[in-house]
Structure formats: structure tokens, C-alpha cells
Amino acid sequence: MQGLGRKRWVIAEGYIPGASTGSGRAFESHETACILNAGERDASVGIMLFFADREPAGPYRITVPAKRTRHVRFNDLSDPEPVPRDTDYSSVIESDVPIVVQHTRLDSRQAALALLSTMAFPAE
Amino acid sequence: MQGLGRKRWVIAEGYIPGASTGSGRAFESHETACILNAGERDASVGIMLFFADREPAGPYRITVPAKRTRHVRFNDLSDPEPVPRDTDYSSVIESDVPIVVQHTRLDSRQAALALLSTMAFPAE
Amino acid sequence: MQGLGRKRWVIAEGYIPGASTGSGRAFESHETACILNAGERDASVGIMLFFADREPAGPYRITVPAKRTRHVRFNDLSDPEPVPRDTDYSSVIESDVPIVVQHTRLDSRQAALALLSTMAFPAE
Amino acid sequence: MQGLGRKRWVIAEGYIPGASTGSGRAFESHETACILNAGERDASVGIMLFFADREPAGPYRITVPAKRTRHVRFNDLSDPEPVPRDTDYSSVIESDVPIVVQHTRLDSRQAALALLSTMAFPAE
Numbered sequence: 001m002q003g004l005g006r007k008r009w010v011i012a013e014g015y016i017p018g019a020s021t022g023s024g025r026a027f028e029s030h031e032t033a034c035i036l037n038a039g040e041r042d043a044s045v046g047i048m049l050f051f052a053d054r055e056p057a058g059p060y061r062i063t064v065p066a067k068r069t070r071h072v073r074f075n076d077l078s079d080p081e082p083v084p085r086d087t088d089y090s091s092v093i094e095s096d097v098p099i100v101v102q103h104t105r106l107d108s109r110q111a112a113l114a115l116l117s118t119m120a121f122p123a124e
Numbered sequence: 125m126q127g128l129g130r131k132r133w134v135i136a137e138g139y140i141p142g143a144s145t146g147s148g149r150a151f152e153s154h155e156t157a158c159i160l161n162a163g164e165r166d167a168s169v170g171i172m173l174f175f176a177d178r179e180p181a182g183p184y185r186i187t188v189p190a191k192r193t194r195h196v197r198f199n200d201l202s203d204p205e206p207v208p209r210d211t212d213y214s215s216v217i218e219s220d221v222p223i224v225v226q227h228t229r230l231d232s233r234q235a236a237l238a239l240l241s242t243m244a245f246p247a248e
Numbered sequence: 249m250q251g252l253g254r255k256r257w258v259i260a261e262g263y264i265p266g267a268s269t270g271s272g273r274a275f276e277s278h279e280t281a282c283i284l285n286a287g288e289r290d291a292s293v294g295i296m297l298f299f300a301d302r303e304p305a306g307p308y309r310i311t312v313p314a315k316r317t318r319h320v321r322f323n324d325l326s327d328p329e330p331v332p333r334d335t336d337y338s339s340v341i342e343s344d345v346p347i348v349v350q351h352t353r354l355d356s357r358q359a360a361l362a363l364l365s366t367m368a369f370p371a372e
Numbered sequence: 373m374q375g376l377g378r379k380r381w382v383i384a385e386g387y388i389p390g391a392s393t394g395s396g397r398a399f400e401s402h403e404t405a406c407i408l409n410a411g412e413r414d415a416s417v418g419i420m421l422f423f424a425d426r427e428p429a430g431p432y433r434i435t436v437p438a439k440r441t442r443h444v445r446f447n448d449l450s451d452p453e454p455v456p457r458d459t460d461y462s463s464v465i466e467s468d469v470p471i472v473v474q475h476t477r478l479d480s481r482q483a484a485l486a487l488l489s490t491m492a493f494p495a496e
Contacts, residue, residue, distance in 0.1 A: 012226035036462035069462035090160035102384035112236030112484030136350035214284035236360030260474035338408035338441035360484030
């Protein structure tokens with residue numbers, strides 16, 4: 001299968017809740033960029049983060065191997081710097097081959113978790 | 125980085141729940157338009173609100189600086205008039221430079237919060 | 249403002265939970281098609297419903313006045329027939345002028361409500 | 373009505389929670405691809421699943437009859453192999469006639485269910 005999707009995607013919403021209930025990694029409040037590389041070549045992906053009141057951070061470098069998916073938690077990004085909690089941000093995701101990106105948040109600040117998801121915006 | 129996105133976006137859903145549980149601004153029921161301006165020029169943004177049974181309201185004027193994101197709570201809009209609670213509305217968001225817009229609602233009317241999100245519709 | 253959007257939209261998901269908790273219309277489990285007509289001419293809208301194991305139903309006829317929004321609850325559709333509960337369906341929404349359509353479900357079968365939303369798919 | 377939509381769709385997010393609360397099939401944690409075939413010819417659909425650390429699985433073969441919708445639970449897919457729980461995946465859905473695909477998850481791991489939904493990405 002040839003590569004599917006686009007090379008640049010935007011997620012305008014971004015917010016990692018600073019608190020969680022429940023136990024374990026599965027129930028920790030988190031934001032995820034789910035990235036599919038359906039093609040035959042590994043994807044070199046860079047994520048830039050934009051904030052309300054400071055310069056952008058990044059790029060955060062990620063490899064998504066050919067014919068694999070990678071669900072990247074923004075919580076886990078640490079190089080060049082960790083992603084601040086309880087802070088508004090947006091992200092731009094660029095790849096050297098076509099990919100598809102979907103955005104998800106799990107919020108477990110309260111005893112019952114809440115979910116949101118949307119396909120990212122494919123920028124020309 | 126050049127500007128990313130489009131100059132006009134539509135969010136057909138709009139509804140600010142009139143009640144909240146939990147404490148503090150983070151848990152107040154709200155609707156948000158998350159706006160990313162990834163370009164090098166500040167964005168002058170105008171938001172028009174459409175209702176079921178009255179003339180549209182606005183434009184609400186907002187600036188999103190270059191290379192910044194702004195998560196605009198509809199709850200906070202006050203000029204030319206506040207946004208009514210428990211009332212159906214839609215919004216059209218226009219900018220003089222390309223932006224990307226994502227829509228989110230946090231509903232805390234009950235003890236456990238609920239979330240929804242979707243990319244706005246990029247109108248030609 | 250000229251009309252915004254497209255004349256045909258698709259919502260592939262459809263399911264009205266048959267049960268609710270909480271009191272009043274606001275907390276009744278429901279599915280909604282939020283329709284914005286930002287243009288200067290009233291929109292004549294027809295909704296067709298598709299099911300898993302029977303012929304399609306409709307069209308359900310709705311008018312969305314110029315410069316108005318209408319958040320149509322599928323629960324309220326009754327002519328030519330009510331929408332069955334606890335039943336999978338899809339919907340195709342056609343208009344004689346451009347509109348924008350967003351899909352939302354509020355599920356209150358359990359004590360804490362859940363929400364989902366997505367922009368409908370703009371069919372060519 | 374002619375066929376509506378596209379022949380190839382991508383859902384980058386995929387995750388079936390391994391646990392559920394509540395009773396019965398309706399409240400079992402599940403992921404769904406809601407597929408509408410609005411056209412006059414039956415659709416032969418194949419679903420490929422992509423994982424983080426192994427070769428893709430599939431195709432899973434499904435028929436969506438003409439003028440019908442089918443809400444396919446990934447939980448129910450078994451041939452050529454079941455879909456693992458608590459495991460990240462993505463899916464690519466291909467059809468021989470135009471269809472529309474929407475993605476939904478119901479998560480009932482905790483006492484209050486959570487929902488997410490988004491239109492799938494229509495790959496060229």
C-alpha cells in the first residue's frame with residue numbers, strides 16, 4: 001500500500017490536565033496524537049508546540065516505522081523540553097511521507113473519565 | 125513558518141450549559157474556540173454568533189498574535205454583548221490571515237464532567 | 249454574508265439511547281444535527297434516514313430561516329414516522345442553499361452524562 | 373440516490389478497552405466504524421488494521437448492502453484474527469463503491485461511560 005494521508009497536520013486544541021484519578025498509566029489524564037504511517041517508508045515526524053504567551057517549542061522528533069501506528073502521548077514528550085500541564089497549547093505535525101493524525105484526550109480529573117477525539121486538520 | 129489553515133471557519137454547534145459542578149474556572153461548564161495562528165503576522169479575528177430566533181450578534185473582535193494560540197471561551201465574550209446560557213447558537217470565525225480552529229465543550233452540570241471536540245468546518 | 253458551507257452532508261453514526269437519567273428535556277438522551285444557515289435565503293432541508301435492515305425513511309422536512317441556526321433533535325422527528333430508539337441509523341441531509349451541519353449526542357443512560365460531537369461529512 | 377462519499381477512509385485512533393462496567397452488550401466498552409452505503413449497489417468493504425510493533429492484520433471482509441448502514445464493532449471482528457484488547461491500532465477501510473465512515477468509542481471501564489466520535493479521514 002502506498003502512503004496515505006498528508007504531510008502536515010494541525011491540532012488547534014491542546015491541554016493536559018494536571019490531575020488524575022484512577023490508577024495506572026491507562027487512566028492518567030493525557031493527550032495523544034495517533035499517527036498512522038500506512039506506507040512502505042519510515043516517517044520522520046516533527047511536532048512543534050505553540051503557546052499563548054511564549055515562543056513555540058520543538059521540534060520534537062519521532063519516527064513512525066513503515067506500516068505501523070504510533071499513539072504519541074504529549075505527556076511523554078521531553079526533548080527539547082517537557083510539555084507543561086494545565087496550559088493551553090496547539091500543535092503542528094510535519095512528516096516527510098504521508099501520514100494520518102487523530103487527536104484524543106482522556107481526562108480523569110474527576111472520578112469518571114471523559115474523552116474527546118477529532119481528526120486533525122490536514123494543512124495544505 | 126508560513127500561515128497555516130484557512131481564513132473562515134464555522135462551528136454549527138453552540139451551547140453553554142447554564143450550570144456547573146466542581147470548583148474553579150477549570151471545571152466551569154464552557155465552550156471554547158481554540159485558534160492557532162502559526163504564521164508570522166498577527167491575526168485580526170471576528171466572531172459572529174447566529175441564533176434560532178433573533179438577529180446575529182457580533183462581530184466579537186480578537187487578536188491572535190503571530191506564532192501563538194488562543195483558546196477563546198465563548199463564556200468570556202462580552203462586547204458587543206454576553207453570550208446567553210442554555211441557548212442554541214452557531215458561530216462563524218473570520219480572520220485576515222490563515223488560522224486553524226477547533227471546537228471544544230466541557231460540561232460539568234453533573235458531578236462527572238463530559239467533553240466533546242471537533243475540528244471546525246473550513247468554509248471556502 | 250453569502251451562504252456558507254455545502255448542500256449535502258452525511259452523518260454515518262446514529263443511535264438514540266432508549267433510556268435517560270436526570271430530569272427535563274436538557275438531560276434526556278438525544279442526538280442532534282446542528283444546522284447553520286448563514287446566508288440571506290431560507291433553507292429547505294430534507295433528512296433521509298438509513299437503517300441496517302429496512303428501507304430508508306424520510307425525507308423529514310425542515311426549514312432553517314436565513315441567518316439562523318437550528319439544532320434539530322432526531323428524537324423530535326415524527327413525520328413521516330418517529331425515529332426508533334436503541335437502533336443504528338445514518339442520515340443524509342440535503343438543502344437547497346449552502347448550510348453547515350455538526351452532529352452531537354448526549355447520552356444520559358448512566359448517572360453521569362457523556363457527549364460526542366463531530367462535523368458532518370460534506371458530500372460532493 | 374447515487375453513491376455518496378469516498379472509497380478509502382482512515383481512522384488513526386484505535387483502542388478497545390479491555391474492561392467494562394454495566395451490563396449487556398450496549399454498555400460493553402467498544403469501538404465502532406459506522407459505515408453508510410447510500411448508493412444502489414452493495415459495497416464490498418475490507419478493513420486493514422495497523423499496530424505499533426507487528427505486521428498489519430486483515431483484510432476483514434464486510435458487506436454493506438445498498439441503501440443500508442452498518443455499525444461495525446471492532447470487538448466483533450474475528451476473521452482472520454480477533455482484535456487485541458488494550459492495544460493501540462489504526463484502521464484503513466476500503467470499499468468498491470463510495471461510502472461514508474464515522475468512528476465512535478464507548479468506554480465503560482469506569483462506572484460512568486465516556487464517548488468519543490469523529491468523521492474518519494477520506495484518503496484520496
